[in-house]
Amino acid sequence: MADLHENLQKLRNISHNPKKQLDTYLSDGKQVIGAFPYYTPEVMADAAGIIPMGMWGAQTEFSLAKKYLVPFACPIMQACMELGLQGKYAGVKAVMIPTMCDTLRDVTQDFKTGVKDISTIAYTLPQNRKLAAAKEYLIEELTYVKEQIEKIYGVTITEEAMQKSIAVYNKHNSVMREFAAIANDHLDIITPAVRHSVFKSAWFMSKSEHIAAVEEIINQLKALPVYNFTGHRLILTGITAEPCSLLNILSDNNFAVVGDDVAQEMRQYRTDIPEDTSSLASLAQQWLDRSDPMAHDDHIDRVNLLEKLYKENNADAILVCLMKFCDPEEYEFVAYNSALKEAGIKVLSIDIDQQPNNYDQARTRIETLAELL
Amino acid sequence: MLTLGIDIGSTTSKAAIIENGHKVVAKNIIPVGTGTRGPEEVFKSVLDQLHIKRNDINRIVATGYGRMKFEHADRELSEISCHGKGVRFLIPDVRTIIDIGGQDAKVLQLNDKGLLENFIMNDKCAAGTGRFLDVMASVLDIDINDMGPRSLQADAPVSISSTCTVFAESEVISRLSNGENINNIIAGIHRSVAKKVGGLAIRLGYTDHVAMSGGVARNIGIVKAMEEELKCPIAVHPDCQLAGAIGAALFAYDDLTKK
Numbered sequence: 001m002a003d004l005h006e007n008l009q010k011l012r013n014i015s016h017n018p019k020k021q022l023d024t025y026l027s028d029g030k031q032v033i034g035a036f037p038y039y040t041p042e043v044m045a046d047a048a049g050i051i052p053m054g055m056w057g058a059q060t061e062f063s064l065a066k067k068y069l070v071p072f073a074c075p076i077m078q079a080c081m082e083l084g085l086q087g088k089y090a091g092v093k094a095v096m097i098p099t100m101c102d103t104l105r106d107v108t109q110d111f112k113t114g115v116k117d118i119s120t121i122a123y124t125l126p127q128n129r130k131l132a133a134a135k136e137y138l139i140e141e142l143t144y145v146k147e148q149i150e151k152i153y154g155v156t157i158t159e160e161a162m163q164k165s166i167a168v169y170n171k172h173n174s175v176m177r178e179f180a181a182i183a184n185d186h187l188d189i190i191t192p193a194v195r196h197s198v199f200k201s202a203w204f205m206s207k208s209e210h211i212a213a214v215e216e217i218i219n220q221l222k223a224l225p226v227y228n229f230t231g232h233r234l235i236l237t238g239i240t241a242e243p244c245s246l247l248n249i250l251s252d253n254n255f256a257v258v259g260d261d262v263a264q265e266m267r268q269y270r271t272d273i274p275e276d277t278s279s280l281a282s283l284a285q286q287w288l289d290r291s292d293p294m295a296h297d298d299h300i301d302r303v304n305l306l307e308k309l310y311k312e313n314n315a316d317a318i319l320v321c322l323m324k325f326c327d328p329e330e331y332e333f334v335a336y337n338s339a340l341k342e343a344g345i346k347v348l349s350i351d352i353d354q355q356p357n358n359y360d361q362a363r364t365r366i367e368t369l370a371e372l373l
Numbered sequence: 374m375l376t377l378g379i380d381i382g383s384t385t386s387k388a389a390i391i392e393n394g395h396k397v398v399a400k401n402i403i404p405v406g407t408g409t410r411g412p413e414e415v416f417k418s419v420l421d422q423l424h425i426k427r428n429d430i431n432r433i434v435a436t437g438y439g440r441m442k443f444e445h446a447d448r449e450l451s452e453i454s455c456h457g458k459g460v461r462f463l464i465p466d467v468r469t470i471i472d473i474g475g476q477d478a479k480v481l482q483l484n485d486k487g488l489l490e491n492f493i494m495n496d497k498c499a500a501g502t503g504r505f506l507d508v509m510a511s512v513l514d515i516d517i518n519d520m521g522p523r524s525l526q527a528d529a530p531v532s533i534s535s536t537c538t539v540f541a542e543s544e545v546i547s548r549l550s551n552g553e554n555i556n557n558i559i560a561g562i563h564r565s566v567a568k569k570v571g572g573l574a575i576r577l578g579y580t581d582h583v584a585m586s587g588g589v590a591r592n593i594g595i596v597k598a599m600e601e602e603l604k605c606p607i608a609v610h611p612d613c614q615l616a617g618a619i620g621a622a623l624f625a626y627d628d629l630t631k632k
Binding site: 351360361364365367368371372 | 450453454477491
C-alpha cells in the first residue's frame with residue numbers, strides 16, 4: 001500500500017498531466033468523452049463504461065483559438081479551443097458542452113466547426129428553474145445527450161446502469177465532502193496546491209478510481225494527529241483557483257485553504273442526485289436543487305453561502321479567484337464583494353488566467369493581505 | 374540605531390536610511406529598477422552618504438517588485454504596506470493614499486491609527502501608470518518632467534477617451550495630426566490618468582485627507598487633475614517617491630524595537 005505522500009503525489013501527477021491520463025485510458029481500450037465546465041451528465045457516460053474527462057484548458061499560449069474567439073474571451077474556453085485545434089484531445093470521440101454562459105454557447109459552434117474529428121453534444125440548462133416546465137425541458141435535453149452518446153459510441157445506456165452510476169456519483173460527492181472536512185485538520189500536509197490537486201484529479205479519473213484513492217487518503221489522514229495550524233485561513237470562490245504556482249504564493253505567505261465555493265472544486269459536490277421517477281428525472285432535479293451563481297434563481301445566494309463557509313471554518317478572509325473576462329463572475333462580484341465587506345469580512349480578488357503568467361501582482365496583493373491580517 | 378529601506382520598483386530604485394525610527398539621514402533615487410544595476414547602486418550610494426558599511430546598518434527591509442531578489446535584505450514586505458507606513462510618516466494625518474508607480478497604481482486606506490485597513494490595485498494594464506505617461510511623452514516628443522508644468526498652461530484640455538494605452542496612443546497621434554495644442558493634449562492625458570486611478574479611489578472609498586505617493590506624484594499636472602476628479606485637495610510630500618523605502622526602513626526599526 002502506498003503511503004499518504006505517494007497517494008497525494010499520484011493525484012497531483014494526474015491533475016498536472018491529464019493528457020497522460022487520457023493516453024493511458026485510450027491504450028487500455030477505454031472510450032473517453034469530454035466534459036466542458038462545469039455541470040455535465042457524466043453519469044450517463046459512466047453508465048455506458050465511457051470515461052468522462054473534464055475539459056478545463058491548460059496553461060498555454062493562445063494562437064489557433066484566435067480564429068474563433070476574441071482575445072478578451074474566457075481563458076478556459078480559449079485554452080480548450082487551442083488544445084482542440086492543436087489535436088491534443090485526439091482519441092476523445094465527443095464532448096458535452098452545457099451552454100451555461102454566452103461564451104460556452106459560442107464555443108458549441110466553434111468547437112463543432114473547428115475540431116471536426118470530435119463530435120459536439122451541446123445542451124442547455126434551464127435558468128428559470130421555478131417554472132414547472134424547467135424540469136420537463138431539462139429531461140428532454142438530457143434525453144438528447146443520452147441519445148447522442150449512444151449513437152456516437154455505439155452503446156446502450158440502460159436505466160439499471162444509470163441508477164448504479166448515480167449511486168457511485170453520490171458516493172463520490174460524500175467522499176469529497178469528507179475530504180474537505182478532514183483536510184482542515186491537516187493543513188500542514190494539505191496545502192492549497194495539494195488540496196487543489198485532490199479536487200482537480202477527480203475530473204480526469206473514473207469516479208470509482210477516484211473514490212478509492214481519496215478514501216485511502218482520508219484514512220491515512222485520520223491516522224495522524226490533528227495539526228494545530230496557526231497561519232491565515234482562507235475561503236476561495238470563483239470558477240477555478242489555479243495554477244499551483246499561484247496557490248504556492250498562498251503557502252509562501254502562511255495561508256491555508258479551509259473551504260471553497262469554486263466551480264471546479266467543492267461546488268460540484270454540495271448537491272447529491274436525488275431519487276426520482278427515473279434516472280433522467282433525478283439528474284434534472286439535481287440541477288434544480290443546486291445553489292449556483294450561474295442560475296437565474298440561485299437558492300441560497302452567494303453572500304449567504306460565503307458567509308456560512310467563512311464562519312463555519314473560522315476563516316480570516318475570502319479570496320475571490322476572478323476568472324479573467326468572465327462576465328457572469330464580474331457581474332456577481334460587485335454585489336457580493338460589497339455585502340461581504342459590510343459584514344466585516346476581508347475580501348481580496350485576484351485574476352485567474354490560463355496564459356503563462358509570473359503572478360507578481362497577485363503576489364503583492366496576497367502578501368499585503370497577509371500583512372493586513 | 375540605523376535601519377535601511379530599499380524600494381526596488383519596475384523603473385526606479387529608491388533607498389532611505391532612518392536613525393532611531395524618526396529621522397531620515399540618507400536617501401537616494403536611481404532611475405532604473407529591478408533587474409538592473411539600480412538596486413546595488415542606490416544601496417551603495419546611501420551607505421556612502423554616511424560613510425558606513427552594510428554591517429553598520431542594524432536591519433534592512435526590501436520592498437517593491439524586485440524585493441525578492443535583493444540579497445542584503447533581512448526581510449521583504451509588500452510595497453503596499455511600506456507606502457502606507459512611509460506616507461503616514463511624511464504626512465501624519467493622511468487616511469487615503471494614491472500611489473502611482475511605474476507599472477501599477479494602488480489606492481490605500483488607513484484607519485485612524487495609521488494602520489493599513491484596505492487597498493485596491495489596478496488591473497494588469499499600463500493605463501493610469503507611469504508607463505502610460507512614458508509612452509505619451511515619447512509620442513509627444515517631450516521630456517516627461519515637462520509634462521506637469523506644460524499641462525498647467527492648457528486653456529482647453531482635450532478628451533482622451535480611451536483607457537487603453539495602445540488606443541490612447543493612437544488617439545493622441547490623431548490629435549497631433551489635427552493640429553491640437555500640445556499643452557491641451559497633455560492636460561487631456563493627465564485627466565485620463567486621473568479618471569482611471571480616481572475610479573479605484575471611488576471604488577475603495579476615500580476620506581478628506583488624501584495624499585499621493587510614487588514617482589508620478591511629482592507631476593503637478595496629474596495631482597491637479599486628480600484633485601479635480603476627486604473634488605478634494607491632495608497632499609504631496611517632496612519625498613513622495615521615497616515613501617516606500619522610508620516605510621520599509623520604519624518597518625525594519627519596528628522589527629528591532631517592538632516585542
